[in-house]
Amino acid sequence: MSSIRMMAESLKNIPWQDKPENITGAPVWRYSENPIIGRNPVKNVARIFNSAVIPYEGRFIGVFRGEQVNGIPYIYLGHSDDGIHWIFDEEKIPFVNEKGEAFMPRYAYDPRLVKVEDTYYIIWCQDFYGAAIGMAETKDFKKFVRLENPFIPYNRNAVLFPRKINGNFVLLSRPSDSGHTPFGDIFLSESPDMVYWGKHRHVMGKGNEWWESVKIGGGAAPIETSEGWLLFYHGVSGTCNGFVYSIGGAVLDLENPSIVKYRCENFLLTPEEWYEERGFVPNVCFPCATLHDPDTGRIALYYGCADSYVGLAFCELTEIMDYIKENSVLTESDREIGIR
Numbered sequence: 210m211s212s213i214r215m216m217a218e219s220l221k222n223i224p225w226q227d228k229p230e231n232i233t234g235a236p237v238w239r240y241s242e243n244p245i246i247g248r249n250p251v252k253n254v255a256r257i258f259n260s261a262v263i264p265y266e267g268r269f270i271g272v273f274r275g276e277q278v279n280g281i282p283y284i285y286l287g288h289s290d291d292g293i294h295w296i297f298d299e300e301k302i303p304f305v306n307e308k309g310e311a312f313m314p315r316y317a318y319d320p321r322l323v324k325v326e327d328t329y330y331i332i333w334c335q336d337f338y339g340a341a342i343g344m345a346e347t348k349d350f351k352k353f354v355r356l357e358n359p360f361i362p363y364n365r366n367a368v369l370f371p372r373k374i375n376g377n378f379v380l381l382s383r384p385s386d387s388g389h390t391p392f393g394d395i396f397l398s399e400s401p402d403m404v405y406w407g408k409h410r411h412v413m414g415k416g417n418e419w420w421e422s423v424k425i426g427g428g429a430a431p432i433e434t435s436e437g438w439l440l441f442y443h444g445v446s447g448t449c450n451g452f453v454y455s456i457g458g459a460v461l462d463l464e465n466p467s468i469v470k471y472r473c474e475n476f477l478l479t480p481e482e483w484y485e486e487r488g489f490v491p492n493v494c495f496p497c498a499t500l501h502d503p504d505t506g507r508i509a510l511y512y513g514c515a516d517s518y519v520g521l522a523f524c525e526l527t528e529i530m531d532y533i534k535e536n537s538v539l540t541e542s543d544r545e546i547g548i549r
């Protein structure tokens with residue numbers, strides 16, 4: 210076992226269960242009481258899934274994809290004492306523009322939530338003449354200021370790094386089409402101010418392995434470690450019955466994160482439990498956030514299940530990094546800095 214350090218604030222109250230004896234394959238195990246969020250969780254919302262959480266003032270706060278009973282997805286705020294039991298606001302997050310006027314997206318889904326310095330950023334997918342990236346910032350989870358469309362369509366799965374790199378904000382995204390995109394690589398973009406984005410680089414292409422052979426997309430905000438940025442992402446394969454979404458793991462270079470240092474050829478988690486295999490869209494494990502604690506190396510991974518539920522899984526930093534390294538297979542485009 211190596212001893213790898215995680216650069217993050219301590220999180221003593223991270224949700225946790227010890228690893229069961231019977232784990233084979235990747236060292237990632239599900240919370241025994243999954244799913245942690247079931248159907249009809251709040252008034253007028255049929256399903257909550259693909260959602261992100263963060264520690265806040267000694268408790269937890271999250272942004273949740275709520276599929277309304279009219280079928281339109283929106284983002285709702287949730288609060289929790291333990292990261293497992295959640296209470297949701299009945300109203301959608303009330304986004305405003307910089308003048309303080311209401312500025313609601315037509316729809317919003319797959320939110321991520323990342324703190325950089327003293328600001329929390331919410332990033333999601335919305336309609337901007339097609340599927341595109343939406344963004345807002347908040348400092349207090351009371352006022353949510355939307356930033357005007359940062360990218361042209363079509364794009365999804367935007368994931369912000371939790372600190373600036375070489376003075377710039379850094380964001381992963383997955384250029385796409387406006388439908389059930391049958392392709393997709395992860396790219397990276399930089400910005401000095403979260404308004405203007407450029408220096409786009411290719412990070413990772415869809416994999417050679419079956420489970421990620423159609424497309425991939427960023428998942429949880431990368432975790433900074435002494436060996437590089439640990440990224441949980443989703444990989445999609447095509448079957449005669451539709452797409453299957455699994456969770457993969459990679460490690461990106463700390464200062465040049467468009468370079469992939471390690472990429473696990475095996476999935477870390479794939480649909481196996483009833484709440485992953487059965488639901489509105491079967492066979493989906495869709496990672497969106499982690500909670501993590503540098504003192505213990507514990508990582509709690511939040512993932513959407515079958516477009517119907519939220520699941521929680523656990524792993525330990527050194528163990529998961531060792532597994533990714535031992536099973537790493539890199540392609541030429543992984544090793545490149547991603548400029549052509």
Ligand code: BMA
Binds near residue numbers: 319390
């Ligand atoms: C993707 C996104 C996700 C969803 C997945 C499976 O394209 O829309 O929100 O979980 O499909 O349906």
